[in-house]
Structures are given as structure tokens and as C-alpha cells.
Amino acid sequence: MTVLETDALIVGAGFSGIYLLHRLRDQLHLNVKIVEAGSDVGGTWHANLYPGARVDVPSPIYSFNIEETWKDWNWSEAYPGQKELQAYFQHVDKALSVGKDTFFNSRVNSAQFDTTTARWTVKTEDGKTFVAKYFLPAVGFASQNYLPTWKGYESYQGIINHTAHWPRGGVDVRGKRVAIIGTGATGVQVTQEWAKEAAETFVFQRTPNYALPMNNKTLDPASQKQMQKDTGDLIAHAASTTGGMHFHSATKALADWENLDDAAKHVNQMYDEGGFKFWGASLADITVNEDANKFAYDIWAKRVRERVHDPVKAELLAPLEAPHPWGTKRPSLEQDYYEQFNKPNVHIVNTKKHPIVQFTPKGIMTDDGKIYEVDAIAVATGFDASTGSLSRTGIHDLDGVDLGTRWKNGIISLHGMTVPGFPNMFLPYSIQSPTPFTNGPVFIQFQADWIRSMIEKMEKTGIRYIDPQLKAAQEWRAEVQAIANMTLFPKAKSWYQGANIPGKPVEQMYYLAGMRMYFERCEAARDDKFAESFFSA
Structure with a gap:
């Protein structure tokens, strides 16, 4: 049996996996490999072939913030479809040489860390065995x-x-x-x-x-040229927002409007402008205040009912009484x-x-x-969001207990990127982070940078492995749940809580306080609170 030794092993060749490959291989100069269950790069955009598959974040901010990948790429639509996104990943593959370090058609079915060697042993269904210091399952939150x-x-x-x-x-x-x-x-x-x-x-x-209205459009050559020129600045602006989007979140709550007619005009404008502005830029308290939520819902329902002629269908598609608070399901x-x-x-x-x-x-x-x-x-x-794909990968903790069993009564992690009992394992774009409330590529960039900085710290200081402290992880879980309980999200049964899967623990799986606060917590754990956050050897 051939054993392949590497510094870091990444699972998945989508946005997360490729970002990590670039950060660790090209910037830290580590020996890094990817194993990918599919036959090509692209992750979701290689797998999702159903009719009409299309991204819900506008170009160019739904792309890698790596100049080699955007300096000679043009998007044809405001919201690209699957075929164009797959073509984009082919372009990224060539620009970053992803394929030369990727094993395709290889699905991980076993992973175990050994504290003696400070190495993960990872096996695949097609008979490959990898030994790596760092293990990075970048399987996304919607792959199972x-x-x-x-x-x-x-x-x-x-x-x-x-x-x-x-x-x-x-x-x-x-x-x-x-x-x-x-x-x-x-x-x-x-x-x-x-x-x-x-x-x-x-x-x-x-x-x-x-x-909500997508307001998709075809981009003419002049718009494409200008967009390409501005890509770096547009992504930088997105990175400064709460959700990594092209707009900042609303700053005025419903009560801040002196005139409700003016408030309604603003909310209607957000609907007309399209995309997620109605959700994120209409009212600051849309997901925490029942009155504001109902105000927004009533406007949304009226706009939809104007578009549906049959009153019976209109009532099913946009009921006069909201089935659940607006925005608490995606x-x-x-x-x-x-x-x-x-x-x-x-x-x-x-x-x-x-x-x-x-x-x-x-x-x-x-x-x-x-x-x-x-x-x-x-x-x-x-999908069985986030935990579904991770639980089926055969990842075992130091006691030999698989991750799915460890989480059968609820998720325990530190910032959603590390898990007690699983040393040197990093999870991008996953649980107990703002994952589904962000523009994926922008958020993943932040996480990839943090993971790179952690690994760089370990390499420079001679740390063999880190393992998050259980107390710190429990405190993080409590913060995730406490923030959720301050909102209207618990009033809806959704995949945000795992409520769509029979037998799955119903709990808030994602962090609702936004990217900026999330990364303040992550940076503190890496720096000032490192000893409180991690056991290291």
C-alpha cells in the first residue's frame, strides 16, 4: 500500500479547498494536496446540474480575491449560471494550477489523528492513504x-x-x-x-x-471591462460589510422612521433594487423585532400578490398571515x-x-x-446542512469516536473551525460561524487567512498540534445559541437549526452576529486568548 505524506490534506476542490490550497501551498510553501470526490474542480458548481442552477450573489464579488484569477476574466451576467461558474473554475484551475495537486474521484471514508506522530492518517474509498499534519475538510455546508x-x-x-x-x-x-x-x-x-x-x-x-427579485441582466462589453478593472475594489468593499455583500446592512430600525410611509417607500425600494437588499438593507431590526418583521412581510406579500392573478394561488404563495417570520428561513x-x-x-x-x-x-x-x-x-x-457531509466522512476523535456520534446531542466547536478532540483539523465554511448569512467567497477568504495564520504560528513556534479547549468550545456554543435566542429565528423550523432532518438535534447551527464580530472572536483566540482557547503540544 502506497502512503502519501503531505503537510496538509484538504478535502474538496470548491471555493474553500482552492482558497486553502493557495494560502498554504503558494503563500506558506507547504506540501499540500486536495482529495475531491468529484471528477473536476468547482465543488457545488461542478455537482449542481439541475435546470436553472444559478448563484444568488452578484458578480464579481462571488469570486476569488486573487488577482491571477480575475485579471483576465469577464463575467457575462450579473448573476452567473452553473455553466459559466464551472467555466470560471476551469479558468481558476489553470491560473492557480489546482489540478496538479488534486486527486479526483477520491472520497474520504476514514480519518484519525495520532498524538504520538502528530499526524492524521486519512483513507479514501479508492484505496489511497494520506498522512498529514493538518487536515482540512472543506466540504461546504450544502453537499449532503x-x-x-x-x-x-x-x-x-x-x-x-x-x-x-x-x-x-x-x-x-x-x-x-x-x-x-x-x-x-x-x-x-x-x-x-x-x-x-x-x-x-x-x-x-x-x-x-x-x-425576492434577482434582477439578473446580461453585461455588455463596456460593463464587463469596467467590472474587471474594479474587481479588487468591489471585493474589498464587500469584505467590509456585515455579510460580505455589495451593500451595507440597514442602520435604521422601524421605530427610527418618523413616518411609516417613508419607511414603506424605503422597504419597497429595496425590493425593487433586487437581490438580498430587502433582507439585509431594509430594516435594521427585521429579524429581531416582531413589528418590524410584520411590516416587512406585509410589504413583501403585497408585492408578490400583485404579480399572481389567481387569488387562491396568491394566498398559497404569499399568505396574508405570515407562516413564519420573514427572513428566518433563507x-x-x-x-x-x-x-x-x-x-x-x-x-x-x-x-x-x-x-x-x-x-x-x-x-x-x-x-x-x-x-x-x-x-x-x-x-x-x-440538504442535511453542514453536519451531514462531515458526519459521513469517517472522521474520528482521539478516542476513536466518529464526528457524527460526537455531535449526536449537539454541536461542539470553537468558532466552527476547530473541534475538541480533533487536533489540527480546520473546518472552513461550516457550522457555528456566519456561513449561510454571508457571501461565500468573501467569508471563506477570511477563514482561509485565519487558518493560514494559525498554521504559520504553529510552524514558526514549533507547535506539533493544537486541540481546542472544551471549556472554550462550550462557551462558544453558548454564545451562538444566546445570540440566536435574541432573534426571531427560533420561531421558524428551518435547516438553520437542522429542523429539516428527522432525528437531528434542533439547535441554532450558525452564528448570527455577522462577520466582523465573528472574526474579532477568532483573532482573539489566535492571539491574546490562545492559551485559554487551545491546548498545544
Whole structure:
């Protein structure tokens, strides 16, 4: 058996993995390798092939802040689609020579740290063994799909695919009857595409998506040239914001407005400007104050209902009474999602009232006995966020207990990047950090820089390994939960709390106080509070 020795082993060749490769290999000059389960670079953007897959952060800030990758790259759209993003990763691969240090089609199934050697031994399903001082699972927060256990699922004789496992050749639905199960981001995107081509479309909705206008547009050559010139400055500006976006968060709460008509005008303007501005730049207290939240929801619902002609469909898509506080479940960006429901052949099946009970050879049955016969089904039921992919990687602590078991009663980590009992393991873009409330590439850059600085500190001072102190991790967990409990987020059952996965502990999985405060905590642990935060040897 061949054992490959390396300073650092990264799992995953998406944004996180490539950022870390660049920071550790090209800047610290360490021997670094990536193992990637897929056949190419790109992570999510290599895997997500479902119809309409598109990013919800505008270019160019959804990209690497590495000059070699943007100095000769032009984006064609404000919100690029999957094909362009995959082409971008091919460009990044060439610019940074990612492929030469990446093992593709290799899925990690075992990882264990040995304090005697201060090394991780990591094995893959295809028989490779790696020994590394630093282990960095950069698997993202949405890479493990969730498929409910429906009775008769295997009996269905038509075309059926989960959006996370879409065939590379696509699915031709022209003239067919189709169903989309789920109305999260992928469900919205698939619906927008399939409803334009299918003979009849059934959207199975349990909870309405509080979707916002994307306002996508094609960029002309002059705009492309100017954007390329400004990329560095635009990303730097995004890095100065609470969520790594192109706008700063709202500073005025609802009570700060002397005139509610003026407040409504501002909130409507944020809706019209598109993207996540309605969520992040409308009212400062939108997710902490029930009155402000209702004020925003009522405006959003009115705007959506103006776009949907059928009052029954309008009530299902944007109920007069909010099913949950606005923004406590992730809103999606849409292009013409609501207009699709103005077509007489596009239907909404209310699965909150009549849940799916089983599949039949020809379609889907709900609990009222109705069978929806369709030729193709898109299962858009989402992901076992963050912990799902990590728990299935075979990572074991110093006592041989796997990570999934360690977290079966709740997550324990320090800043979401290190875990007690797992020395020299760093987790980017994962749990107990602001992950899903940020623009991924900008936030990942911060984390990659922090990880690089920690490893540089260890290398310069001769530290063999670090292990976060359990007390420090418990205090971090308490802070994550305490901040969440000051908001309206606990009033909604969402994947932010793991509530979408049966049997998973329901807890706030992400840090809600924003990037700046988060990194103040991380920098303190690295510097002034290092001894309080980590055991080192």
C-alpha cells in the first residue's frame, strides 16, 4: 500500500479547498494536496446540474480575491449560471494550477489523528492513504442531500432525480407532465425552467418561499471591462460589510422612521433594487423585532400578490398571515417564478394540508387519496446542512469516536473551525460561524487567512498540534445559541437549526452576529486568548 505524506490534506476542490490550497501551498510553501470526490474542480458548481442552477450573489464579488484569477476574466451576467461558474473554475484551475495537486474521484471514508506522530492518517474509498499534519475538510455546508423516506419511492416508473444528483445530459420535459417537490432555492429555480417547457407542472409546496427579485441582466462589453478593472475594489468593499455583500446592512430600525410611509417607500425600494437588499438593507431590526418583521412581510406579500392573478394561488404563495417570520428561513432569488403560476397549466399542491403519503408507478399520492400522474419528478428537498457531509466522512476523535456520534446531542466547536478532540483539523465554511448569512467567497477568504495564520504560528513556534479547549468550545456554543435566542429565528423550523432532518438535534447551527464580530472572536483566540482557547503540544 502506497502512503502519501503531505503537510496538509484538504478535502474538496470548491471555493474553500482552492482558497486553502493557495494560502498554504503558494503563500506558506507547504506540501499540500486536495482529495475531491468529484471528477473536476468547482465543488457545488461542478455537482449542481439541475435546470436553472444559478448563484444568488452578484458578480464579481462571488469570486476569488486573487488577482491571477480575475485579471483576465469577464463575467457575462450579473448573476452567473452553473455553466459559466464551472467555466470560471476551469479558468481558476489553470491560473492557480489546482489540478496538479488534486486527486479526483477520491472520497474520504476514514480519518484519525495520532498524538504520538502528530499526524492524521486519512483513507479514501479508492484505496489511497494520506498522512498529514493538518487536515482540512472543506466540504461546504450544502453537499449532503436529504431524501425523505417515502413509501413506494422505488416503484415510480417515470424519470426521477434529486436536484443534487442531476444527470449530466439533463432531462427533456417538453410536452411532459412534471412535478417539483420542494420550494427552496433549487425548487424555485427548477420551477422557473420546467414551467416554460412542460405540458403541465405541479409544484408540491409545504411552505412558501419568501423569494425576492434577482434582477439578473446580461453585461455588455463596456460593463464587463469596467467590472474587471474594479474587481479588487468591489471585493474589498464587500469584505467590509456585515455579510460580505455589495451593500451595507440597514442602520435604521422601524421605530427610527418618523413616518411609516417613508419607511414603506424605503422597504419597497429595496425590493425593487433586487437581490438580498430587502433582507439585509431594509430594516435594521427585521429579524429581531416582531413589528418590524410584520411590516416587512406585509410589504413583501403585497408585492408578490400583485404579480399572481389567481387569488387562491396568491394566498398559497404569499399568505396574508405570515407562516413564519420573514427572513428566518433563507429567501431565494427568483427571475419570473411568480409569473409562472399565472399559467393555467402550472399548479400548486399544498402538502401542508395534504402531505405526500406515497409514490405510485405513475406518480405521487397525497393523504386525500389524490394521485398526480406525471412523467418526470424533480426532488428538491434540500440538504442535511453542514453536519451531514462531515458526519459521513469517517472522521474520528482521539478516542476513536466518529464526528457524527460526537455531535449526536449537539454541536461542539470553537468558532466552527476547530473541534475538541480533533487536533489540527480546520473546518472552513461550516457550522457555528456566519456561513449561510454571508457571501461565500468573501467569508471563506477570511477563514482561509485565519487558518493560514494559525498554521504559520504553529510552524514558526514549533507547535506539533493544537486541540481546542472544551471549556472554550462550550462557551462558544453558548454564545451562538444566546445570540440566536435574541432573534426571531427560533420561531421558524428551518435547516438553520437542522429542523429539516428527522432525528437531528434542533439547535441554532450558525452564528448570527455577522462577520466582523465573528472574526474579532477568532483573532482573539489566535492571539491574546490562545492559551485559554487551545491546548498545544
